[in-house]
Amino acid sequence: MPDLKTEAPAIFRGMLRDIIACPDYTDVCQILGLVPAGPEVDEAEHQQSHVRIEEFLPVAEDALVHADVLAEVLFQLTHMGECDTEDSADGRLMFRFVSRTAVSTVISHLLQKGALEIGDEA
Secondary structure (H helix, E strand, O other), rough: OOHHHHHHHHHHHHHHHOOOOOHHHHHHHHOOOOOOOOOHHHHHHHHHHHHHHHHHOOOOOHHHHHHHHHHHHHHHHOOOOOHHHHHHHHHHHHHHHHHHHHHOOOHHHHHHHHHOOOOOOO
């Protein structure tokens, strides 16, 4: 488990970088009130983000299918059958976006850390 006091800011920036388009990253950091890393650290984190995304690609299809199922499970649990059709479509899209983003980001970080490995298909 990471030392949250020392590693959390870097993990947060890395996860943010993984989900925000590269040209928008600095602006989003400013909006969130984050102090950006220095130029050398920023460039290294930028490159690490691209590596993480590349490492995730072999499992992306399966992971995103599971994320979509999870989104539906969570949507149904939070609404327990009480949602009109218009809210339902918008809500499902939001849950799907959040679930896909969370699953892909966490898996890519675990792959980079070595806590998770992609195995051969049997």
